[in-house]
Amino acid sequence: MAEIVLRVAGISKRFGGLQALSDVGITIERGQIYGLIGPNGAGKTTFFNVITGLYAPDSGTFELGGKPYSPTAVHEVARAGIARTFQNIRLFSEMTAIENVMVGRHIRTQSGLIGAIFRTGSFKAEERAIANRARELLDYVGIGKYADYRARTLSYGDQRRLEIARALATDPQLIALDEPAAGMNATEKVQLRELIDRIRRDNRTILLIEHDVKLVMGLCNRVTVLDYGKQIAEGTPAEVQHNEKVIEAYLGHGHGTAATKAAVAASGEAQ
Numbered sequence: 001m002a003e004i005v006l007r008v009a010g011i012s013k014r015f016g017g018l019q020a021l022s023d024v025g026i027t028i029e030r031g032q033i034y035g036l037i038g039p040n041g042a043g044k045t046t047f048f049n050v051i052t053g054l055y056a057p058d059s060g061t062f063e064l065g066g067k068p069y070s071p072t073a074v075h076e077v078a079r080a081g082i083a084r085t086f087q088n089i090r091l092f093s094e095m096t097a098i099e100n101v102m103v104g105r106h107i108r109t110q111s112g113l114i115g116a117i118f119r120t121g122s123f124k125a126e127e128r129a130i131a132n133r134a135r136e137l138l139d140y141v142g143i144g145k146y147a148d149y150r151a152r153t154l155s156y157g158d159q160r161r162l163e164i165a166r167a168l169a170t171d172p173q174l175i176a177l178d179e180p181a182a183g184m185n186a187t188e189k190v191q192l193r194e195l196i197d198r199i200r201r202d203n204r205t206i207l208l209i210e211h212d213v214k215l216v217m218g219l220c221n222r223v224t225v226l227d228y229g230k231q232i233a234e235g236t237p238a239e240v241q242h243n244e245k246v247i248e249a250y251l252g253h254g255h256g257t258a259a260t261k262a263a264v265a266a267s268g269e270a271q
């Protein structure tokens with residue numbers, strides 16, 4: 001039977017009078033790319049923020065790799081094994097690319113503060129290993145040649161790759177990508193798609209929020225669709241794109257972007 005990486009259930013979150021999430025649950029198996037889609041304001045980012053410890057949920061159960069975890073703090077969630085990227089890129093802009101990745105790796109290191117202050121032999125060996133691994137990851141995401149460039153000098157697409165490398169540096173059980181294609185041009189999107197597919201083939205598990213419905217439908221094994229905080233559909237891309245509620249959510253309320261409406265309409269027609 002397939003191994004379950006993430007199982008969350010009954011997640012609700014209210015902001016004042018607004019029910020941002022109502023009883024949302026998903027199960028992701030190892031090696032899957034799981035998509036989370038929905039019109040603007042549907043609750044996708046709130047869901048991400050809850051499972052990664054940024055927002056405290058009003059209710060919900062959380063299990064990672066078969067063990068319960070409590071998403072009470074971001075660093076605890078990272079330690080438990082979920083790494084994420086952000087819709088608005090969050091890099092250390094004055095640090096180099098390789099330093100940004102090394103920061104990600106440090107949550108898995110042993111020597112600690114004493115080792116760092118006294119620069120013990122084991123600390124130096126560990127630093128070398130971290131730097132080597134960071135370089136490998138930069139090569140892996142395709143930006144090895146920019147290792148020593150400051151993060152802020154990289155193109156938008158390359159900064160997103162750098163965020164992915166930093167997330168991979170934590171050796172996560174689950175990597176959560178929040179709109180990785182936002183702001184990318186068509187060529188960058190094709191390259192991103194190849195990278196995400198490669199990460200999956202290397203037996204990683206990915207949760208993806210994405211506005212680009214075409215990208216989601218082409219990449220994901222399963223998809224959940226949120227609308228006004230409710231889970232209106234769950235299934236394979238082929239199943240959800242024929243779901244009446246999904247078509248209505250994107251085409252009916254008039255709150256999807258023109259591009260998403262066109263993509264949902266086109267993906268339905270293509271079947």
Ligand SMILES: Nc1ncnc2c1ncn2[C@@H]1O[C@H](COP(=O)(O)OP(=O)(O)OP(=O)(O)O)[C@@H](O)[C@H]1O
Nearest residue numbers: 015018020038039040041042043044045046047211
């Ligand atoms: N910190 C917050 N305080 C109050 N309301 C919030 C907060 N975060 C999100 N919301 C509200 O919760 C609802 C869901 O927002 P969320 O950002 O999760 O949607 P989304 O699906 O990610 O949207 P988008 O696609 O536009 O990023 C929205 O109505 C939003 O205004």
